[in-house]
Amino acid sequence: MLVFWHQHLTMLATPKTGTTAIEAALESMAHMAIQRPPQLKHTSVRKYHRFIGPWLESVAGRPFTVIATMREPLDWLGSWYRYRQREDMGDARKSTVGMSFDEFVRLYCSDSPPPAVAVGSQAQFLRAKPDKSGDKGLDHLFRYEDIQALINFLENRLDCEILLPRLNVSPSLPMDLEPATERLLRRTASDDFELYDRLCQRA
Numbered sequence: 001m002l003v004f005w006h007q008h009l010t011m012l013a014t015p016k017t018g019t020t021a022i023e024a025a026l027e028s029m030a031h032m033a034i035q036r037p038p039q040l041k042h043t044s045v046r047k048y049h050r051f052i053g054p055w056l057e058s059v060a061g062r063p064f065t066v067i068a069t070m071r072e073p074l075d076w077l078g079s080w081y082r083y084r085q086r087e088d089m090g091d092a093r094k095s096t097v098g099m100s101f102d103e104f105v106r107l108y109c110s111d112s113p114p115p116a117v118a119v120g121s122q123a124q125f126l127r128a129k130p131d132k133s134g135d136k137g138l139d140h141l142f143r144y145e146d147i148q149a150l151i152n153f154l155e156n157r158l159d160c161e162i163l164l165p166r167l168n169v170s171p172s173l174p175m176d177l178e179p180a181t182e183r184l185l186r187r188t189a190s191d192d193f194e195l196y197d198r199l200c201q202r203a
Helices: 019-026 045-060 073-083 100-110 124-126 142-156 179-188 190-202
Strands: 002-004 009-011 065-070 140-143
Touching: 002 019, 009 045, 009 142, 019 142, 045 065, 065 124, 065 142, 065 190, 073 100, 073 142, 073 179, 073 190, 100 179, 124 190, 140 142, 140 190, 179 190
Parallel strands: 009 065, 065 140
Antiparallel strands: 002 009
16 A cells, blocks of 8 residues: 555555555655555555544545556456465465366355455455445546556656556466356356446446
8 A cells, every 4th residue: 555645645455456566666755655464555445444544634634535456356366366376375275276266266256265265355345435424435446457547647646657567477377267167256256347347337
């Protein structure tokens, strides 16, 4: 998560949406950069508006623009699957080594996903916080697949050129899914697909 004080801008870090590279490019310009632990780096929309946003706005005396990025849901799960194939995972329970992507997705859709596939939901991360004055959510949500739109927004808001490094790149692996598995995923993660479809329609 990056906070730009003078620009009254906060960029939330949706997991597996390229935020590591963006943060690396902009960290020196940010007035507050939370890179670790992951629980703080990946502060959800609701937690931001409950804990961090009110504090920033009370000190600044004005609201902050809040932005984030979303990735196509199937591709997002594929990124998690590939990332957890790494040998340096640290926690063996979270490794997907020896697991096919189809198995990963089916376990993700199960009632009790094991640690290797328990990666949450983008829709849940991006969901607005109900408030007396209305839902407090995001001012702008960008598609990972159109990262240039986010870069253009940031360059205009921060008045600088942004060059992204390639960081945190996951290995290339087969991503085949049985048709029945994809149908199961679309039912289980319907909120994610609906949110992404609405985002595409606004593009």
